[in-house]
Amino acid sequence: MFRRRSAIEIKSADQLAVMRQAGLVVARALAAITDAATPGMTTGQLDSIARDVLADHGATSSFLGYKAHGAVPYPGVICASVNDEVVHGIPGDRALHDGDLLSVDFGAIVDGWNGDAAVTIEIGEVAPELRELSRVTRESLWAGLAQARVDAHLTNISHAVETTIVEAEAALGLRLGIVEEYGGHGIGSKMHMDPHILNYGSPGRGPVLRPGMALAIEPMVVLGEPDVAVLDDAWTVATLDGSRAAHWEHTVAVTDDGPWVLTALDDVRL
Numbered sequence: 657m658f659r660r661r662s663a664i665e666i667k668s669a670d671q672l673a674v675m676r677q678a679g680l681v682v683a684r685a686l687a688a689i690t691d692a693a694t695p696g697m698t699t700g701q702l703d704s705i706a707r708d709v710l711a712d713h714g715a716t717s718s719f720l721g722y723k724a725h726g727a728v729p730y731p732g733v734i735c736a737s738v739n740d741e742v743v744h745g746i747p748g749d750r751a752l753h754d755g756d757l758l759s760v761d762f763g764a765i766v767d768g769w770n771g772d773a774a775v776t777i778e779i780g781e782v783a784p785e786l787r788e789l790s791r792v793t794r795e796s797l798w799a800g801l802a803q804a805r806v807d808a809h810l811t812n813i814s815h816a817v818e819t820t821i822v823e824a825e826a827a828l829g830l831r832l833g834i835v836e837e838y839g840g841h842g843i844g845s846k847m848h849m850d851p852h853i854l855n856y857g858s859p860g861r862g863p864v865l866r867p868g869m870a871l872a873i874e875p876m877v878v879l880g881e882p883d884v885a886v887l888d889d890a891w892t893v894a895t896l897d898g899s900r901a902a903h904w905e906h907t908v909a910v911t912d913d914g915p916w917v918l919t920a921l922d923d924v925r926l
């Protein structure tokens with residue numbers, strides 16, 4: 657059997673520097689949205705904040721008009737997914753309530769180069785187990801980012817994400833389900849590129865990571881069973897049993913100096 661040669665885009669140092677600019681736009685927008693997301697705000701108002709940040713930086717949206725499934729171009733610049741919505745929630749006139757768990761995903765393009773990240777935001781006071789859900793999901797992201805190293809195999813990332821979640825599940829005595837239908841992705845001159853990055857699996861498989869690769873790592877974890885479906889709006893992915901979800905994402909570059917988190921507010925090299 658033949659195996660397709662790895663087609664993962666390699667970025668020059670100059671191109672990664674531009675991706676860092678895109679990543680900073682993403683980081684600033686998500687920080688502004690995190691500050692603004694309080695009870696009574698609508699998800700559409702949060703989308704407006706992100707549009708303002710894009711305009712302020714002369715950047716454009718990775719998401720607006722995106723056609724993933726052919727028919728319906730994505731109508732927002734953010735995804736705003738509330739409670740049992742996992743990813744790809746469409747922003748609109750839905751108001752946020754005390755106790756909601758909101759994930760916001762945002763992508764920006766600077767000079768043709770993409771940055772993509774997501775945060776999970778606690779609206780007002782949320783239940784303790786939901787805070788744990790979000791914390792574990794974020795920690796699993798950072799465990800994955802730390803594996804984005806030269807000469808490592810891609811699935812070392814997948815395994816680190818899964819291990820963090822499975823160990824926390826046992827330690828906390830909570831049922832944490834990893835959503836399997838969606839995952840991370842290569843990123844650069846397009847938002848979604850090779851390779852697909854699973855949030856579970858054995859280490860030591862898949863392509864070997866090289867300097868200049870950039871990856872978006874994005875664990876999606878639910879407090880219950882991880883089965884999901886796409887709603888009638890053709891975008892929103894929600895759990896079947898109403899389980900609450902968390903989603904955290906960063907874009908990371910593989911460099912000779914270690915993983916460089918391009919969508920962090922501060923300059924983070926792991």
Ligand code: MF3
Pocket residue numbers: 718719720722723724730734735744761762763772773872874905
């Ligand atoms: N940022 C999402 C991801 O990480 C994509 C959002 S879908 C879009 O895959 F249509 F809004 F772009």
Ligand code: CO
Pocket residue numbers: 772773840841872874905
């Ligand atoms: Co992504």
